[in-house]
Amino acid sequence: MPETRNGFRRLSALKQLSGFFKPYRLRLLLALVVLLVAAAATLALPVAIKLLIDKGYVLQQAEMLRRYFIVLLAIIAVMAVFAAARYYLVMWLGERIVADIRIKLYRHVLSMEPAFFETTRTGEVLSRLTTDTTLVQSVVGAGISVTLRCSLLLIGSLIMLSVTNLELTGLILILVPLILLPLIFFGRKVRRLSKKNQDCIAESSAIAGETFNAIQVLQSYNLDQFFNHRFGLSVEHAFATARHRLTARALLSAFAIFTVFGALLAIVWLGAQWVQAGKITLGELSQFLLYGVMVATNAAALSEVWGDIQRAAGAMERILELLHTQSGLIVPRQPQPIPDIIAKGVEFRDVRFNYPSRPQQHALRNFSLDVSPGETVALVGPSGAGKSTVFQLLLRFYTPQQGRITVAGVDIVAADPGQLRERIAIVPQETAIFAASVRENIRFGRLDAGDEDIVKAAEAAAADQFIRALPEGYDTFLGERGLRLSAGQRQRIAIARAILKNAPILLLDEATSSLDAESEKLVQTALQHLMEKRTTLVIAHRLATVLQADRIVVINHGQIVASGTHRELLKQQGLYARLAALQFGNLDI
Numbered sequence: 001m002p003e004t005r006n007g008f009r010r011l012s013a014l015k016q017l018s019g020f021f022k023p024y025r026l027r028l029l030l031a032l033v034v035l036l037v038a039a040a041a042t043l044a045l046p047v048a049i050k051l052l053i054d055k056g057y058v059l060q061q062a063e064m065l066r067r068y069f070i071v072l073l074a075i076i077a078v079m080a081v082f083a084a085a086r087y088y089l090v091m092w093l094g095e096r097i098v099a100d101i102r103i104k105l106y107r108h109v110l111s112m113e114p115a116f117f118e119t120t121r122t123g124e125v126l127s128r129l130t131t132d133t134t135l136v137q138s139v140v141g142a143g144i145s146v147t148l149r150c151s152l153l154l155i156g157s158l159i160m161l162s163v164t165n166l167e168l169t170g171l172i173l174i175l176v177p178l179i180l181l182p183l184i185f186f187g188r189k190v191r192r193l194s195k196k197n198q199d200c201i202a203e204s205s206a207i208a209g210e211t212f213n214a215i216q217v218l219q220s221y222n223l224d225q226f227f228n229h230r231f232g233l234s235v236e237h238a239f240a241t242a243r244h245r246l247t248a249r250a251l252l253s254a255f256a257i258f259t260v261f262g263a264l265l266a267i268v269w270l271g272a273q274w275v276q277a278g279k280i281t282l283g284e285l286s287q288f289l290l291y292g293v294m295v296a297t298n299a300a301a302l303s304e305v306w307g308d309i310q311r312a313a314g315a316m317e318r319i320l321e322l323l324h325t326q327s328g329l330i331v332p333r334q335p336q337p338i339p340d341i342i343a344k345g346v347e348f349r350d351v352r353f354n355y356p357s358r359p360q361q362h363a364l365r366n367f368s369l370d371v372s373p374g375e376t377v378a379l380v381g382p383s384g385a386g387k388s389t390v391f392q393l394l395l396r397f398y399t400p401q402q403g404r405i406t407v408a409g410v411d412i413v414a415a416d417p418g419q420l421r422e423r424i425a426i427v428p429q430e431t432a433i434f435a436a437s438v439r440e441n442i443r444f445g446r447l448d449a450g451d452e453d454i455v456k457a458a459e460a461a462a463a464d465q466f467i468r469a470l471p472e473g474y475d476t477f478l479g480e481r482g483l484r485l486s487a488g489q490r491q492r493i494a495i496a497r498a499i500l501k502n503a504p505i506l507l508l509d510e511a512t513s514s515l516d517a518e519s520e521k522l523v524q525t526a527l528q529h530l531m532e533k534r535t536t537l538v539i540a541h542r543l544a545t546v547l548q549a550d551r552i553v554v555i556n557h558g559q560i561v562a563s564g565t566h567r568e569l570l571k572q573q574g575l576y577a578r579l580a581a582l583q584f585g586n587l588d589i
């Protein structure tokens, strides 16, 4: 029984759906009314048929017959109209609520701090956004409707049965569970087998996806035979599980048809004898049979939908867990405004920080750095020294455990993170290109920018020329399946984006990938434009950049170990001299 108890416990997750129903209370009420009317019409049908047979046919009264036919037609019309209205209203609610859940989930996930994405796999979040919400939709839409309708019809037809004939009702109450229990048992087995079948199909799709992505490697190593065999095995495995499922399903239908119709036959046989003996009328027997069928079909539908509801409750549980995850970023109630024109620059004062996932290891410690307005400071240090961490903290993706960071004299913890990020433009090492046109991709720097501003930004980023040479110029679609840009071109798009943003602070993570001399020159020119009159922090990988910087700060093990100009630092013969020799090669400048 623990599975059932667990099932009931899980159902409490579905209760939380009521909050999502709130804005649509009127529609919900209307759906319930429509549901009731449709159920009442369905329940009235056997009574009308009984009257038609007994009063119309048996008594051979033409006028009566016509009248009952009209009543029957009216009942059928009400059933049809209200069933359609019920379907539309209930399914509408399902679609609407799931759309609301999706929007809320996406908004929530987007507001999470980067630490959340370190511990949660993107695939998992995506699956909650798509698969889990679809499961919930099946319940909110069809599931609730089926449960309510079938419960109403089951109870209604049982009452009507007992009113019609108590003895036969007793017989039905014995027969229905006898038929249903094995059917439910078999049904579960079939469901388990179809899940297994789905998993096998998913596995073969995964193999196909993997090979299509690596098609060049696969062909160059002549691996087609190998993967043909592997894919074939996986498909055959899926076929074998499908065969199992089909066998079980076929047996299930044979059993269902035989038992259901057998039971009906038994009732008809018994009923026919009673009709002959004058115990009941023919109409009563027909009415009884119809209610009997209603009891059986609705009980079957309810048992079927129970599994769906449980699965949806599990999905809802996972969705709620995600919705209730709090972002670690604390936003002050009354944030201190950061002035637009930064007269005081950026200051790190005695900052100590370790990433949440590595509490023992300081990514930065005793870190103090002043960057004056308009100054360019180059950060240099070995891999893992903490250079990117400086950026992460300044953007307030994380909060330091000790010390403070101020921008224009305002402690960033007291500021609104949105406003803080408005004041900062970042050019990362790897440019994110979205599935949109070149123009839109640059516009992400400032969403309200006009087309002219975009072209100007692209010109300043030395990107205009290559963009115009693309098949559709600025309207060329970039992205996953779109045109591929070279590394240098991608960087210049990112620079154009940052120029368009026109923020007073610039964070620049220079790409380590080497560009050819021509692109290198273009990117450097673009960067010069970008750094003009901005307070700039740059993680430097190129000699030209360090030479241009007002100051170079050398970081090692999360601490500043030296600072000065290129020449000064070279003279000290310390870490910088060694790094520079390795990274920049020729130092005779």
Ligand SMILES: Nc1ncnc2c1ncn2[C@@H]1O[C@H](COP(=O)(O)OP(=O)(O)OP(=O)(O)O)[C@@H](O)[C@H]1O
Binding pocket: 118, 355, 356, 357, 358, 363, 381, 382, 383, 384, 385, 386, 387, 388, 389, 390
């Ligand atoms: N998200 C994270 N979670 C845990 N530890 C991290 C995280 N990001 C960086 N670190 C660790 O913090 C330290 C500083 O990393 P950081 O990325 O700032 O170095 P870096 O100087 O930018 O290195 P590189 O030049 O290789 O990019 C490293 O030891 C790194 O392993």
